[in-house]
Amino acid sequence: MTRDVVSLLQVVAVALGGLLLTGLMAKVRARAEGRVGPPITQPLREVAKRLGRESPRATAGRAQGVVPTILLVTTAVAAGLVPLAGLQTAGGAGADALVVVFLLLTGSLALAAGGLATATAFGGMGASRAMALSALAEPALLVALAAFAVPAGSLSLPVMLRHGLNAPIAMVSPSHVLAALALFIVVIAETGRLPVDNPSTHLELTMIHEAMTLEYGGRDLALVTLGAAMRLGLLLALLGTLAVPWGLATSSSPLALAGGLILVGVKSTVLAVVIALVEVHSAKLRLFRVPELLAAAFVVASLAVLVGVVAR
Template identity: 40%
Template sequence: MIPSAAVTTVLLAALQLIVFVLFAPFLTATIRLTKARLQSRRGPGLLQPYRDLAKWWGKLPLESNASGPVARYAPPVVLGAILTAALLVPEATSRAPLLGWGDLLVVVGLFATARFVLALSALDAGGAFGGMGSSRDVAISALAEPGLVLALAGAALAAGSSDLGIISAFGIKQGIGLLGPAHLLAAAAFAIVIVAETGHHPVDNPDTHLELTMIHEGMLIEASGRSLATLVFASELKLVVLAAVFSAAFFPFGGATEIAPGPIALGLLLGLGKMLIVGQGLALLDASIAKARIMTLPDLLGLASLLAIAGLGIQVLLP
């Protein structure tokens, strides 16, 4: 029996939603564990992020006297935007679960929505740290955005579509021949953007609570209880979604091209494996290099844009 299109969409969306939601804290856990081992610490167990989320979810929320509805209702909007983006990215299959709902620009746009609302909510309490984190986050993202879009534009021009599913299917069909110089330059640019967007070394330190160095943590400083749990989970999920975009656009090999249980299971395992590799790369960065001064970040993020531009140049000017 061949399931109808609507049933397939619902089943794939539900599968992806459940897998991403359950996997996101685990990915963060593996990054922390590797980082700890590289620093000769034992590190927390792999279930610690789940325990943290459960702990915060059950806690009595504290709200600042100065803050109002923006800080209160921002966390659901942030997580909602990232969850929506999560369903527009192919993972187990070469098509996104929500086929024909939106392309890579919609995913980038939903990330921008999440960033806008989070940065705004950080200003609500009227403290210095929220403003500091918020101002740095929007500035760094502004520099990262051209690299992000240009890198994806390279993949989109090669495939002839900005739909992530079509890009991914194109890549699977090309096989190893996909990995030309233009493609690898774009992939390198995207890798730098992942580091910046998920707040790992050398851009941000995910573990710091030292006041003057916080970026993402600075924005969460006034959040507590369920708001904190929602925002932390949203950032864990964002890493998963970005890693999924990375593998769909640049290394889609192994994704299921037909809708059948066997290939989907295989594609899912390979997809999760690729995410773990991305996570280990981030852990390696965290453990091996120091956080850079914020003033030097334009060099790094400019490099991402330049790599992506070089890739596009090869693609367009040297056919």
């Protein structure tokens, strides 16, 4: 029962946190560029406002109405599975890293199919680019996760994280550091941040994520925005937890769980600020230079595994 409550709380926390982190990143960028920028709560307000509005749906796209639901539901279940506050969630031992990854992938597939369903040039363009990049990111992602999993010998997140908690010195092993670095690059690509995608532009030639969501409006758009924000929040929290698992509650006492939740919030905030600062100092890569970045992530992830053999 406690586990279910924890999972439910996590979903709410990831939803709120994802929206706030999106706002925070915009704020950090604005400040670093010498602007005031919108308030941090801006994305939250926009989603709340749109939730009450009617949704226009292109007659051509019959699948369009299902897509926001699939995106949101899969992301929410993934957010409930991952151990963020404490080691045990509603998923128990079934909280497997691969399940989380493939749940998130399901969301991206639905979004891409939705882009094609609207029968517009932009929708297809976004879907085509997003799918190509996600295919190229997958080796780096899976190999980085494997590098995290190797010391514990398991892809089950509770087992992996418990092992990490029991062996703090392993946090500075080269293999762990490299895996975290590779995952960091993949997270940037998967959440559509600079230098891979620019979340704040609607310039035709550079859009990826935004191109797929152009035809959504009202409540549908609110759900898609919320889904994307949850994805950001979840991936940052997952990266933070895998890289530095300290603070995860091992017991089910409310105090420890609350502490764990606050700490994971701090970790994600730090990562969000870092990513925002990276964005300030980098220009968007040309689409066909992005594979270089993903290849770099892949080679770092492979090194994490190979180095693990010699330096363990």
